[in-house]
Amino acid sequence: MISDFEETGYSLRSKIYHRLKNAILDGVYKPGESLIEMKLAKELGVSRTPIREAIRQLELEGLVSSIPNKGVVVEGVTMQDVEDIYDIRKMIEGLAARWAAEKITDEQLKELKDILDLMEFFTDKENVEKFSELDSKFHEIIFKASNSRPLESVLSNFHHFIQRARLVSVKTKGRIACSLEEHRRIYEALAAHDPDAAEKAMTEHVGYAKMNLSPYFEKQKT
Numbered sequence: 577m578i579s580d581f582e583e584t585g586y587s588l589r590s591k592i593y594h595r596l597k598n599a600i601l602d603g604v605y606k607p608g609e610s611l612i613e614m615k616l617a618k619e620l621g622v623s624r625t626p627i628r629e630a631i632r633q634l635e636l637e638g639l640v641s642s643i644p645n646k647g648v649v650v651e652g653v654t655m656q657d658v659e660d661i662y663d664i665r666k667m668i669e670g671l672a673a674r675w676a677a678e679k680i681t682d683e684q685l686k687e688l689k690d691i692l693d694l695m696e697f698f699t700d701k702e703n704v705e706k707f708s709e710l711d712s713k714f715h716e717i718i719f720k721a722s723n724s725r726p727l728e729s730v731l732s733n734f735h736h737f738i739q740r741a742r743l744v745s746v747k748t749k750g751r752i753a754c755s756l757e758e759h760r761r762i763y764e765a766l767a768a769h770d771p772d773a774a775e776k777a778m779t780e781h782v783g784y785a786k787m788n789l790s791p792y793f794e795k796q797k798t
Contacts (some may be wrong), residue, residue: 592620593630600639600652601739607652610638610642652696654792658741661734662786666779669715669731673778676721684721688714688763699756704747707755711746714759718766718778741789748788758784 596616599605611631617624631648640648682720691714698706712735719728735742746752758781765773 588622589626589629591635592626596630597621597634597637597639600634600650601737603652603740606650607649607650607654609650610646611650613647613648615666649796653737654688658738658789659786661738662782662789665687665731665734666782666786668727669782670775670779672719672724672727672731673766673774675724675727676718677766677769677771677774679723680718680721680766680769683768684717687717688766691717692759692763695756695759699752702745702752704752707752708743708746711742711759718762721766742785745785745788751788754784755781774791 596605596611605611613624613627613631617629620627631640635642635648639651639653641651643649652666691710695707695710695714698710715735716732719731722728746755758777761777762774765777
């Protein structure tokens with residue numbers, strides 16, 4: 577039984593939804609695997625109702641599907657989904673950087689600089705997991721600095737959906753050091769409030785990240 581699911585109401589439904597969603601995105605539940613309500617309810621120590629509600633939401637997002645005579649099956653995030661998301665990211669994350677360069681505050685710039693310093697520290701330590709966490713925070717600040725709620729929502733969702741692919745990409749040999757330099761260029765453009773340079777630096781960064789996805793696609797095939 578999972579003790580942190582003892583709350584009731586929306587909080588309980590939300591926790592179960594996020595727990596199942598993360599399990600799918602992290603590959604705990606793999607594409608083609610069946611999700612059985614009764615089994616999940618027993619594992620999580622809850623009734624079947626919040627499980628059913630969470631699965632319904634996951635189905636709306638395309639992460640699972642209901643198949644006649646088979647039940648609920650995990651769809652997950654396909655290789656094509658990942659490629660599409662990276663291509664879309666190149667365009668709209670570049671736009672986010674452009675807008676952020678025009679609107680970013682001194683406080684947000686300081687946050688980015690602090691994160692950049694930590695990224696350098698963990699690069700020296702070759703701690704890819706910590707670097708990846710800081711990478712996410714770095715981008716989140718830029719999304720927020722763009723001062724566009726729709727853009728921030730879309731990009732945050734994209735980053736969440738491809739979290740495994742992003743981690744595999746940054747684990748590619750030599751990638752972490754290159755990624756650090758790319759983040760430095762993004763920061764310098766933002767600090768200079770140069771929209772063109774910020775958009776260019778961000779677009780190049782996402783493009784380089786996509787180029788390092790081969791190990792992820794190989795894992796998906798096995």
